[in-house]
Amino acid sequence: MIQLKNVKKVYRTATVETLALSDITLNVERGEFLSIMGPSGCGKSTLLNIMGLLDAPTNGEIRIDEEKTDRLSDKQLANFRNRKLGFIFQNYHLINDLKVLDNVELPLLYRGGVPIKRSKLASEALFKVGLSNRMKHFPTQLSGGQKQRVAIARAIVGNPEIILADEPTGNLDSSMGNEVMEILLNLNKNEGTTIVMVTHDENMARKTHRLVRLFDGAQVQ
């Protein structure tokens, strides 16, 4: 589903050059739930961003669903992300000015389509994460766990084949973290969604199909 071949990422600033990823070759199968672990600064987020086409590698090649991605224009990339990918972030990144339902609808906005259908899909997604009763709330009125569930609803509303989650439970206590993890596991099992998750939590990682460990930008396991 996701194929990385000799991916290298160097961050250059005026004074320093940081090698964030040295030479990663990695294959994520369709329907796989993969977790990525490693110490802080080892390049986990960088790897995930490159998989999600949010950032371009310095060298190497990424194929998603057999499609080469290096030649896509800004518009095509946006469209590609919109159809194939869903993102979940550690600090939720909900838009505080919008109600929960509008937050969840967001990916559908960039797809066109009728407003009524959008809000129906969004409420279905909220139902899946158990937040049907919070649709008219604003994000600031929710707990951390609830916010992350809204973020999951937003990630799945467009029915993407791949979900990329960067420490989705990092800001949550263990019971809320487990709840979120449960939702992701079910999504993977029932809908066959391919999931790549960065985590610091061995217990979470153990529940997934496969674990990749990074150290200093290189894959060590």
Place this chain on the structure above:
Amino acid sequence: MLKNYFKIAIAVLKRRKFFTFISLFGISFTLTILMVLAAFIHKVVGDDYPDTKRSRSLFVTELQETGMSQGGMSSASGAPSYWFLNKYAATLKSPEKVTLFSSSRGTNTYVNNKKIALYYKYTDATYWDVLDYEFLEGKPFTAQQVLNGEPVTVISDDIRKEYFGSEGSVVGKYIEADNVRYRVCGVVKSFPIISYMLYSDIYLPFTVSKTSYNDRSYRGNYNAILLGRSSGDLERMHDEFESVVKKLPTSDKVYQNLYCHAKTYLEAYADMGNEGKSGVNFAIIVVSIFTLIVMLLPTLNLININITRIMERSSEIGVRKAFGASSSTLAYQFIVENIILTLLGGLIACVFSFIIMKLLNSSGLIHHLDLSLNWFVLLIGLGIALVFGLLSGVYPAWRMSKLHVVTALREQ
């Protein structure tokens, strides 16, 4: 999609009320100034009482002669004479009608030992056909009365009140000016002096004028209006008059050039007294520069506020990009949001300018001024609000859309 932009725009505006207040104040203040100015300009250049046929009329108001002699420039300009216009304008074939009338002059009259300043104007009988004066009572003087040089007059409603008091009908009564008694034959509705070409308190047949209207000099103090059957006649009338004037010799050998044009109202109004140059372009440049200057500060202010706001919204920008918004979609969203803001300012400006126009109208600064929030003013307001929204939105939107997703998401 627009509805969503609207939602977020309103939410963002509500979030930082102080910024919003400052921006809205700047926008609506600026727009108010410009809309009141537009109302003034519309009053001045639009088809307006009593000159409702302006769009198919040409005006001859200036005659200029220039020449080089003994190393110096000599030039003379002013209104043409009755004789000149009667000979060369009234005889044109292309206009449906031509009226000749003098510029307004001031004099004093006395009623019950009270001095009243009044303007008088000499006209022919066609004047009343070409222009659309509204008669509150009586009727205009006739061609026959003009021919006979009868001392009759049409007076304005204002002077009726001032001279006769508020008593009933005054037709048949006499009004004295410059020691001559004129019999009132009609009373017309007054209008503001902005239409200075037509403004007067009493209108007299030109044949009662003491100065000889048959004086054979080019310059005098008369104007002509050439009325076409439709605005399509304007060009033909203009060209015909132009070809007549071209054949004329100058009035004196010190001059080599004679300029006298039949112009549209706007051209005649905006004239600078130099017949070689167009006053309209100059007027447009002046108004544009004024508009730019008035808009400059609020635009810069808005650009600044917008950039600050973008930085606050970097998380939103990142999320939107991650979930499928392209840079151009985002820029478009932001520009639309900004236009919503400026349109909101426009709405407030409508209320402000309505109030200010009412105040100006009732202040008596200019008599009979009736500025109004008409379609022209609204259209100008809308146009400026849109331009404003674009000007102050494009640069911040461009900056926003260039923000890298990963950077945008990292900033908190």
